Amino acid sequence: MSVLHDCVPATLRKNNNKQKNYDLDRWRSGIRMPFESTFSKQSKRAKYRGQTKVVFQCFAEAIVYNLKKAIRILPRLATADA
Numbered sequence: 001m002s003v004l005h006d007c008v009p010a011t012l013r014k015n016n017n018k019q020k021n022y023d024l025d026r027w028r029s030g031i032r033m034p035f036e037s038t039f040s041k042q043s044k045r046a047k048y049r050g051q052t053k054v055v056f057q058c059f060a061e062a063i064v065y066n067l068k069k070a071i072r073i074l075p076r077l078a079t080a081d082a
Contacts, residue, residue: 010032012025
């Protein structure tokens with residue numbers, strides 16, 4: 001593995017790779033899963049033309065996603081504190 005500015009690549013190796021480490025790949029997959037599932041649910045197409053409008057669309061989608069997630073998580077935290 002190459003280290004560049006304290007960053008380590010977290011790519012999964014192919015099954016036919018001689019250096020494949022199944023335990024490391026399983027751990028990396030578990031770490032990456034929550035973040036990758038977030039991006040897989042987002043639309044791959046922009047609704048608008050122009051960089052400013054597309055940036056606003058992405059920002060608004062992120063806000064909506066985080067609010068929906070907070071609505072699911074906050075009630076569980078409130079009951080856990082009680």
